Amino acid sequence: MNEVFRDHKRVAAAIAAVVDAVGHQGFYAIVLETLGQYIDCERWLAIKYSRFSAPEFIVNTSLSHEAVEQYMSHLYRIDPLLRLVTEDRVPSVVTFSLMQNEDDSNVYYDEIFKSGQILDELTLMLPVIGGGYLGFCFDREYTLFNEDEIAFFTALYPIIVAAHAAHMRTESLEGLGALFGNGKVGVLTLGGDNRIIYQNPAWHALAGHAFGNETLEFILSQPELIAVHVEGLIAHWEYSRNVSASATSVRAVFLEQKSEGYIQTDVKEFFEQFYDTYHLSPRERQLVEKTLRGYSMPVIAEKLDLSLGTVRNYKQRLYAKLDITSEREIFSLFMMHMFGQS
Structure with a gap:
């Protein structure tokens, strides 16, 4: 009973903090910090997804300036959250670990997360005026979000949506400046x-x-x-x-201004084009595909039923053919090909 009581106090305290932030100039930053405390998370961001324009960062304590530039230049086009917005099937609460299992193309977005030292991301998607969504994203470096944390945010979601709507009404007097004032x-x-x-x-x-x-x-x-x-x-x-x-x-x-938007083509088509462009052998194709899925060399050796030494030899020849020196460069080269920059 004491544990249940503590949970109720925890939820009540979170609700009070969110409601108290309504009307404050730093509403989004306050809410993100408040919620982050309840799930042991110190990295978060708020990103606005519009109907046609590229996404825009509203709050960011997670990604470096370089990572933001890479995302905005082209990587947003494989953002699984943008895909959900584009397809008009946006969930209330979702984690990246769950989205990975939903669509093959999401697997490759994992490499972008790794570059930002992100293992998992928990996101609340709030509807905003203009037909878009505001994603409250919480990033973790070492652990996945568990069912209790997802349930906690799911229980809070209606309250957060209501507080956000109330805040938009106060912001309307100033033209919704926090969401659109400095946006595109x-x-x-x-x-x-x-x-x-x-x-x-x-x-x-x-x-x-x-x-x-x-x-x-x-x-x-x-x-x-x-x-x-x-x-x-x-x-x-x-x-x-x-x-x-x-x-x-x-x-x-x-x-x-209409952005290029989410890439609708099956990622497998890009792989086939990439393989053909660099004249990769069947074994080299397997190495590229499994490397981009984040598998280590021992795991790749196990999956392909090869010795670790044989995998190393194949990789050395692959690197020479692609004129690269690391696994990270395989990902960069594939992304450049995907976005027509190679």
Whole structure:
């Protein structure tokens, strides 16, 4: 009974801290730090997934500047969370270790995690205005997230969503600055009398002077949430129900530059193209595939029923053919091929 009581106190304390953060300028950082304490995690980030634009970091205490640059340059295109958003089947709470077992292509994202010294990641996906999602991601270096931790976050999820919605309503007075103020998605909010309430810097940059009232009227004449191509951009609008409870007639219009998006092609096709490009033998193909899955040389030897010495010899010849010197370079070379940079 004492253990149950302690669990209830733990949940109540987390709820109190999350609710107390509503309206604070550092809401997202506060909530992430608060939740991280309850699962023994000191590395977290908040990343916003928009309908069409590339993801954007809102808070980051996990990835280095170099890792963020690599992610934003092209690696986001194999982010399993972006795949879930793209396919419109976003779970409330998920871990990377669970996603690995769901789709073969997720296995190779593990190499990106290793470069950031991440073993597992637990993520809460919160819906945001504009049809996107905000991922609260907690990273672990040495241990996987267990069922109790997943259950704890699952129990808290409705409270966190409600607190986030409440925070968005307070932020609406400032144009949702924490989510969109410095972002790449243009946002314009209009009152019931079509009076402009807010424009973020990205709206000014994307719309420019040529984006007049006729263009705006055309966007608003489309059904709610339907995307249209305007001036080389993608535009959509929606009523701000989740943002302004007292002003349901407020409309939010979004302008996005379409990113290359999640790679829809089967990863196996990229492997076949990669093998053909470098004229790899059947055995060399096996070595590349298993290396990218993160298997060590002893495990590869066991799986291929070869001696460790034979695997070393094969790898040396493979390295010479690819003009590389390490396993990490195999991954880099394959990523360059996947994204058309080789």
